[in-house]
Each structure stands twice: as C-alpha cells, then as structure tokens.
Amino acid sequence: MSAFSPDAVREFAQTWLPMRLAAAERFAIAPLPTPGEEIWRYSRIDQLDLDRFSPAECVTDVAMGGSRDSAGALLVEDEPELFANETPDVYAELNRAFMSPTVIRVPAGMTIAEPIIVTHSISGSGTAVFPRLVIDAGPDSEVTVVERFVAAPDTDGDEALVVPVLQVRAQQAARVKYLAVNEVGINTWQVGNQQAVGERDSTTLLATVTLGGDYVRARTEARLSGQGASTKQVALYFAGGTQMHDFRTIQDHDAPNTNSDLLFKGAVQDHAASVYTGLIKIRKHANGTTAFQTNRNLTLSEGAWAESVPNLDIETNEVKCSHASTIGPIDDEQRFYLESRGVRPEVAERLVVLGFFEEVISQLPAGAIADDLRTRVANKLDLVKQPEKALA
Amino acid sequence: MSTLEIKGLWASVGEKEILKGIDLTVRSGEVHAVMGPNGAGKSTLSGVVMGMPGYDVTAGSVTLDGEDMLSMPTWQRAVAGLHLIMQYPTEVPGVMLDDVLVEALKSRERSSDGLEQLLRDEADRIGFDNQLLQRPLNVDLSGGEKKRNETLQLAVLAPKIAILDELDSGLDIDALRACARRVEAMSNESVGDSEPLGVLAITHYSRLLHELKPDFVHILAQGHIVKSGGPELAVQLETDGYATFAGTAEASAESSSALDDLFSI
Structure with missing residues (x-):
C-alpha cells in the first residue's frame, strides 16, 4: 500500500475528509510526471522516489506584529470551498489530500501594518509535509505575509519532502504582498505551487527567495482576472553544491487593462543547476494589457548550468509585452x-x-x-x- | 618621492602589437600628458599598467618604487599606489560607492573612520551632488557625474600615481574644470606625510591641459612616443594637429592601421 493512498488519508486526517479522499483517489490513478513533459523539462522529477517518504502534519507557527485579537481574528480554518483552487499537477493534488492548512482572511477595508510571518519547520527523517497557505484579502484590504520554510533544529542533513501550495486571492482593490523564503535542509526536496488571482484594481506581489534544498521547484502563477489588476512576481535563487532550483512562471491576463511584471534573478555555482521557464499568456479579451518578463542568471562556476526559456502566448494585438533573458558569468x-x-x-x-x-x-x-x-x-x-x- | 617607471614596454591584443617600446617615468608631483590620435595605443597603455584583462605584455617592465607591477594582480597594483580613472567608468548595478571604498581601504589596511564626512567634503569640493553618493556605482549617472565620481574616489584613496584615461571625454566644461582642478591640486599638495600625486594624463585633446598644467607632454603615435617636451608641445599640437608628428613615426604608419588599432582595442 502506498504511503499516500486513500487509506492513508483516512488514518492521517479527520477534517475535510471527502475532499481529501477524492484527491487521493485521483492521485492514485494519475501517472507521475516525467521530464519528457514540457512543463517538467530539465527537472529531476524522475528522481523523486515517493516510497522513501510518509505523510506527516506540518509544524507551522504563525506570528503577527500585534496581538491576534487586535488584528481581528484573521486566522480561521473553515469551509472546504476555500481550497477550491485548480490543481496544476499531481503534487498539488497530493497536497489537497494531506494538507496542513493555514488560512489568512483579511476583512474588507482592513490594513494590517505588520507582516504576518508563517514559519514551517521541516523535520527530516523521511517525512513528507503538505503545507497550504490561503490568503484571502477582502476588498480594499492590505496585508503582507512572509512564509518561511526552514529545517527544524538538528535535521539539516535529513531527507524530507515538502509539497506546499499557496493560494492568494486579492479581491477588488486589495493590496497583497507575499514573500516565500526557502531555507530547507540540504537533502530536502520541495515541489511547490503558487497561485494568485488578482481581481479588479487589485495589486499583488509574489516574491520568492530560494537558497536551500536539494531539488526545489516552484510553479508560480499570477492570474489577472479583473480589469485594472496588477501583479508583480520577483525571485532570487542561489544554488550551490549539487542543488537544483527550478521555476515555472505564468502571467495569465484574463481581463482588459491589466499589468504584470516579473523579475527572476538567479545564480548557480559548483555543480548546481537552475531552470527558469516563463509564460506570458494574454487572452483574447485582455486588450490594453502590459506584460513584462525578465530572467537573469549568473553562472559562477564552470560546472554549474542555468536554463532560461521565455514564452509568449498572445491572442490579441492591443498589448505591450516584452521579455528578456540572460545567462552568463x-x-x-x-x-x-x-x-x-x-x-x-x-x-x-x-x-x-x-x-x-x-x-x-x-x-x-x-x-x-x-x-x-x-x-x-x-x-x-x-x-x-x-x-x-x-x-x- | 614615488616613481612610476615604464621601460621598453611592448604589448599586444591578440596577434596585434599595440605598444612598441614605451619609456616613461612619472614622479610624485609631476604631471605628464600623453597625447595622441585615436588608435595610437593610449588606452592600451593605461590598461596594461593597471592590468586590465585582454592585453599581453611581450616585453619591458613597469615598476612603482622599484616594485614590479606587471607580476601583481590588479588589486595589488592599486594597493601599491596606482590608480586608474577610466575613460568609460563601468556601471556596477547594486554596488554602492561607500561599500567599495570601505573594501578598498581595508585592502590598504586603512581605517574607514570618517569616510562618510570625507566623501561629502570631497563631493562638495568638485560639485558632485551629495545625493548621488547613495547610488550604485555609475548607474544612471551622466558623463560628467561619472567623471566627478571617479575623481572623488581618487581623492579618497589618495594613491601615489594616478593614470587618467581621457578624463576629458564625455563630460561638460564645468565638470571638466572641477575634476581637472582637483587633480591639479592633488599634484601640488602634500597631505600629511604623503607625497603630492604624480599624474599620467592620457588625452586626445589639449582642453584638459588648460586646467591640469602638465610639466611634460609626450606624443604617442603608432605605439611609440614620437616626441617629448614641455607644455609648449601641447600648444604646438593645438595649431598643427597630430599630422606633423605622424611622419616621425615609423615609415609603415598609415591611417588605415591606426583605424585597425582603434577597432581592435
């Protein structure tokens, strides 16, 4: 029996059981991805041996600048509709089955001055954890959230698997700033998904800093679903030793007069590797859109390599769009x-x-x-x- | 008294010989102007002395107070007392001026106490906007601002010998005057127990020399110093141009090869 079967879900969780079981059943029959698929090209996903891991509850700490009460009891865990995002790959499906959720809901009109810090301590010895962070920013609200992935004390060299999912919803005119900081242990694998939806006139920043891990992948998608929405995606990654950092980005313009910007900068040294592939997608009705995408890579050693593949998919003419990509010492x-x-x-x-x-x-x-x-x-x-x- | 001595210096870029036996001696407090047409090897001379990648020294020596510069990496030449003001100062995104100066002083085992105040004072002295001190090196600076920034670094690091590679290119007359006067002042004054600055000013035009008074003028053509003299030589150049001196270069000197030099540098 797989450690990630529907039966395992029954042993693992009491909450949202139907949703989790359905996900586990879909996972059980889905083929595992291979680097032969375009979206997994250059990745090491074929080296991930799930049998080496078993699911565990993620150890998560949430800290806010003020007391929780004064911030208006923002952390709730409630109805399963909250988690009704798309599932871009089997690992996001697995997250749905075994998730340890944290939900941050910001009421309409509220500004939270201090950043909310969510820290996941990844303990090693073959555990797999599935943190899911939901940020739902109400109309005209403002919030900054930092999500940290760190190795638990004295587990830096242990093997672990982290499969995080981030869901951000910025409702009308909301301002959301998000930063993920990855400093997991040197033998930790991470396969993550970030999805942000920007509604009318909202502003969303998705930032990622990746320094840790053995293989760390993030698929990060910003969908601009309402007129006048703006998103920015930035990342810093620095891989050494035999690390691999692997980013797939999507800027999806699904409404007119939307703006997206993206700046990913990485460095590789020793025998490390990095992959960046980015897609700007501008749908037919997204006239008056601007979209920019820049990926720059430093190769600091002869044995290190970086890959950069920008793509455009534009279905309308009234757009301003550019991409740039460099790799070099x-x-x-x-x-x-x-x-x-x-x-x-x-x-x-x-x-x-x-x-x-x-x-x-x-x-x-x-x-x-x-x-x-x-x-x-x-x-x-x-x-x-x-x-x-x-x-x- | 410090002495930069360049002796029988030959240097090439790839297969092409650019410098063909240069002899020059610069002492503390002296201002030497090396003038020449495009392609004469002016920038090569400054690059070779400072150890810029891409040049091969095929013969000769460069010493500072008897120490062999050519065997040292660039940073040690700077620590030994050479300073290069570049013709086109490189933009270094995200790297702040004061961070670089702190590290540069650290290499010299000099304290950076009071650096901030010194920077402000020197900036005021040459009309460099204090706000520009907070910018990444040379990023989004105008030509004049870049050269003021270079002159500021020169004043803070206080080397023994400065090599100015076309300090006068790409800047307005006010900036030129401010920078040239600062260098002139450093060549005249001893600060503490240090000697006044020795200057090797490489330039195409004589306008720099109206503010920075040379003691010696050397004309460089086709990789040779074809004539040396006093300040009157710069005056003569201004009326006669380089053509007068080109004839004294080797017989094979043609304008086409001068152009080749230009493009190969």
Whole structure:
C-alpha cells in the first residue's frame, strides 16, 4: 500500500475528509510526471522516489506584529470551498489530500501594518509535509505575509519532502504582498505551487527567495482576472553544491487593462543547476494589457548550468509585452573596475553578486529581513569559494 | 618621492602589437600628458599598467618604487599606489560607492573612520551632488557625474600615481574644470606625510591641459612616443594637429592601421 493512498488519508486526517479522499483517489490513478513533459523539462522529477517518504502534519507557527485579537481574528480554518483552487499537477493534488492548512482572511477595508510571518519547520527523517497557505484579502484590504520554510533544529542533513501550495486571492482593490523564503535542509526536496488571482484594481506581489534544498521547484502563477489588476512576481535563487532550483512562471491576463511584471534573478555555482521557464499568456479579451518578463542568471562556476526559456502566448494585438533573458558569468569589466580600486578579487565577486541580487532584494516586502538575506547570500558565496578561510 | 617607471614596454591584443617600446617615468608631483590620435595605443597603455584583462605584455617592465607591477594582480597594483580613472567608468548595478571604498581601504589596511564626512567634503569640493553618493556605482549617472565620481574616489584613496584615461571625454566644461582642478591640486599638495600625486594624463585633446598644467607632454603615435617636451608641445599640437608628428613615426604608419588599432582595442 502506498504511503499516500486513500487509506492513508483516512488514518492521517479527520477534517475535510471527502475532499481529501477524492484527491487521493485521483492521485492514485494519475501517472507521475516525467521530464519528457514540457512543463517538467530539465527537472529531476524522475528522481523523486515517493516510497522513501510518509505523510506527516506540518509544524507551522504563525506570528503577527500585534496581538491576534487586535488584528481581528484573521486566522480561521473553515469551509472546504476555500481550497477550491485548480490543481496544476499531481503534487498539488497530493497536497489537497494531506494538507496542513493555514488560512489568512483579511476583512474588507482592513490594513494590517505588520507582516504576518508563517514559519514551517521541516523535520527530516523521511517525512513528507503538505503545507497550504490561503490568503484571502477582502476588498480594499492590505496585508503582507512572509512564509518561511526552514529545517527544524538538528535535521539539516535529513531527507524530507515538502509539497506546499499557496493560494492568494486579492479581491477588488486589495493590496497583497507575499514573500516565500526557502531555507530547507540540504537533502530536502520541495515541489511547490503558487497561485494568485488578482481581481479588479487589485495589486499583488509574489516574491520568492530560494537558497536551500536539494531539488526545489516552484510553479508560480499570477492570474489577472479583473480589469485594472496588477501583479508583480520577483525571485532570487542561489544554488550551490549539487542543488537544483527550478521555476515555472505564468502571467495569465484574463481581463482588459491589466499589468504584470516579473523579475527572476538567479545564480548557480559548483555543480548546481537552475531552470527558469516563463509564460506570458494574454487572452483574447485582455486588450490594453502590459506584460513584462525578465530572467537573469549568473553562472559562477564552470560546472554549474542555468536554463532560461521565455514564452509568449498572445491572442490579441492591443498589448505591450516584452521579455528578456540572460545567462552568463560575472561581467569582467565590473570585476576589473572594482579590483582597480584595490578591492580583493573574492570581495569584488561578492559585491558584484550581491549587487546583482540587490534589484530583487530591494523589492521584497518586509524590509527587515533584507539585511539578513544579504548576509546569507554572502555566506553561501564565501563558504563555497573559500573553504579554507571558512574553516580558519 | 614615488616613481612610476615604464621601460621598453611592448604589448599586444591578440596577434596585434599595440605598444612598441614605451619609456616613461612619472614622479610624485609631476604631471605628464600623453597625447595622441585615436588608435595610437593610449588606452592600451593605461590598461596594461593597471592590468586590465585582454592585453599581453611581450616585453619591458613597469615598476612603482622599484616594485614590479606587471607580476601583481590588479588589486595589488592599486594597493601599491596606482590608480586608474577610466575613460568609460563601468556601471556596477547594486554596488554602492561607500561599500567599495570601505573594501578598498581595508585592502590598504586603512581605517574607514570618517569616510562618510570625507566623501561629502570631497563631493562638495568638485560639485558632485551629495545625493548621488547613495547610488550604485555609475548607474544612471551622466558623463560628467561619472567623471566627478571617479575623481572623488581618487581623492579618497589618495594613491601615489594616478593614470587618467581621457578624463576629458564625455563630460561638460564645468565638470571638466572641477575634476581637472582637483587633480591639479592633488599634484601640488602634500597631505600629511604623503607625497603630492604624480599624474599620467592620457588625452586626445589639449582642453584638459588648460586646467591640469602638465610639466611634460609626450606624443604617442603608432605605439611609440614620437616626441617629448614641455607644455609648449601641447600648444604646438593645438595649431598643427597630430599630422606633423605622424611622419616621425615609423615609415609603415598609415591611417588605415591606426583605424585597425582603434577597432581592435
């Protein structure tokens, strides 16, 4: 019996059982994806052996700036309709069956000044967890949510599987800022889905920072469903060792006069790999739309590789649309310029890489964590580049 | 007294010889102007002395106070006391001026206490907008602002010898005056126990030299210094142009190869 069968669901959960069972049954008969499929191309998904894992409840902590009461009892877990998103792949289906949900509902007109921090502690030893975060921002409300994926203490080297789902709904004129920070352990696999829907005149920021994991994939989709909606997707990823970071992005314009922007910047070193594939989809009725997509990659070692594949699917003419994509090593002229001031080569490299990421870091919500991220990126660079010094 | 000594320097880009035996000596407090037409090898000279990638030194030596510069990586040459002001200062997105200067001072084992105030003072002195101190290096700066930024770094790092690669290109007359006067002042004054700055100013036009008074002028053509003299040489150039001196370069010197040089650099 598979650890993820309908029977396993019965043992695992009491809540929303019909929904979970139906999902588990669909999963049981669905074929597992392979890199032969376009959407999984270049991925390592064929190396994921589900039999090595068993489902567990996700350990999640939610912290808010003020007390929970003053924020208006925002965290609720209720009706299953909340989870009625699309299921783009079998892993999202599996999340539906075994989900550990967190729901943040912001009432109409409410502004929550302090970021809400949701932290998932991933404990290792073969556990699979399925966190699902639902952010439902009511009309004219405003909220910032940071979702952190971290290794539980002393489990950094353990094998674990994380299959998160994010659902964001920004109702009319709502402002939602979301940031995912991935710092899971070095032997952790993550296969995630993010889906945001922006209704009329709403503004949504979906930000992702990925530093951890063995193989970490995120499919991130922003659908602009109401006139005047704007979305922005940004990401910073930095893979070293034999890590692989794998991003699939979708900007789906499903209403007129909508704006989307996307900036994904990544670096790979050692034998690490990264994949970016992005799609801008502009439907027939989405006239007056602007959509931009930029993916830039630094390859810091000979043995590292990055892939970047932008795509456009445009069904109407009245649009303004562009995409740009680059892959390459650190610019020699930038390096020389800094070294000609007397900056040591390894410091020059650190400055250039941090500078490269600064464009993303400066756009992240919850500025307080930005300094911490700069340090973590710098440490990751130094650790691998100068092992002798790191030990000294 | 510091001395930059360039002796019998030959350098090539790929298969092509650009510098064909350069001899130049620059001492503290001296201003040397190296003038020449496009393609003469001016930028190659500055690049080779500072260790810019892409050039091969095939003969000769460059020493600073007897220390071999050519065997050092670029950053050590800077720490030893050389500074290059680039013709087209590179934009380095996301990297802040003060972060770079802190690291540059650290390499020199110099403290960066008071750096912020020093930056403001130096910026005021050359008319560099204080708000621009908070920008990533050279990003979205005008030509004049970039050269002011370069001059600011020169003043803060206070090297022994400065190499100015076409300081006068791409900037307005006010910026040119401000930058040139600052360099001129550094070449005249000793700060603390340090020597006044020695300057190797590489330029195409003599307008820079109206503010930055050269003690020596050298004319570079076809990879050779074809004539050296005092400031009067720059005046003569202004009336006669380079053609007068081109004839004194080797017989094979043709304008077409000068153009080739230009494109291959």
